[in-house]
Amino acid sequence: MQNNFMKISPKETIKTRDEAITADNNDPLASARAAFALPKDVTYLVGHSLGPPHRAALERLNICATESWAKGLVGSWNSAGWFDLATKLGGKLAGLIGAEPDEVIVTDTVSVNLFKLAASTLPLSKGTRQICVDAEEFPTDQYIAQAFADLTGVSCRRVKPGEDFDALADGGIYIKSAVNYRSGERVDMKAYEQAAEKSGALILWDLSHAAGVLALDMKAAGAKLATGCTYKYLNGGPGAPSFIYAQKDMLSQLHSPLPGWMGHAAPFAFNGQYVPREDAARFASGTPPILSLSALEGALEAFDNVEMKALEAKAGALGDLCIARAEAIRLDVMSPREASSRGGHISLKVKNGYPVTRALHAKGFQSDFRTPDTIRFGFSPLYLRYVDVWDLMEVLAEILETKSWDTPEFHQRSKVT
């Protein structure tokens, strides 16, 4: 696959459906789509929530279940490489976020990992004993920050929009998303790290909406600690485990509050004294979910020979097209206009947004809704086309124009929105 990407933003160039098709014909990433097992007649715009299956993920999962587990049984911990799978995948993921292989481990959930990171960094942070979290942050990050504060006695500071740098100047720990789940706004990680450096604050980055779609560079940003989902743009599957990144220089000082046997330097020595591994795998705790890891292993093949910069550029261009069409029909765009200030999704503020997403779904366009009024479209560049965005916005315009969303069926709330 070629690594060059479109230099002209479709915001300026795509004015018709035919032009969208031409953009697809010129798209160097176009061939990646065939490797995804997407249902026919579905335009999938929810890769920022749950990525679809890559064929290699389904294959690996099947082999893991029917061969390694069913036939290899317990011996597969050695023969199928199960024991090292979480570190192996951490190493592969490191390449996608600009980190060293031994700085990343795949383990647990973002919620659990935020807690582990907070506990291990508190003794190293300087300044005010506080854990900061944005008042607009994804709820689980807020819950963990509050529970951590309650347990440790540090204060939990809810940071209002625009006050990030004031909070950073006071030190402590700061949980921060690189891309906000609701607005899609991307922050300048380097600027935050430079501010943190001055006060001795430590930032725990949540990369859930950034990993797998943006050209992240932990080293260049000076980022020290992070976690993130693998079930979104990394397409690891429902409930796929999260990852932890910890900068090499800090590793020896980081002590997980959940020092389970899988993070021990020699788990099969069965020694009662805990000795952590030297690499990021010191953050592993219990036995890893091998079936999920096997799916993730296949999913990560989608990124082989793909430049993250090319993915970021295409996600930005798809988003630009969406914004241009949204503005043409006078919709309220919540996401930043500049592609460089966004992650992979675009959020629109739409009155009656929930029934509108249901009406879109009925027409084959899957999106999601965040209460009270946010419709999100995720533009995963590996399988979405410019023509998909064009058609989406045409259908959305029609649904709004005809009010076809206003039926009792579409108003019926599902558990997951």
Ligand SMILES: Cc1ncc(COP(=O)(O)O)c(C=O)c1O
């Ligand atoms: C920004 C962000 N952080 C964390 C999570 C949830 O992480 P987990 O379920 O792995 O704890 C999500 C889920 O959508 C998210 O959007």
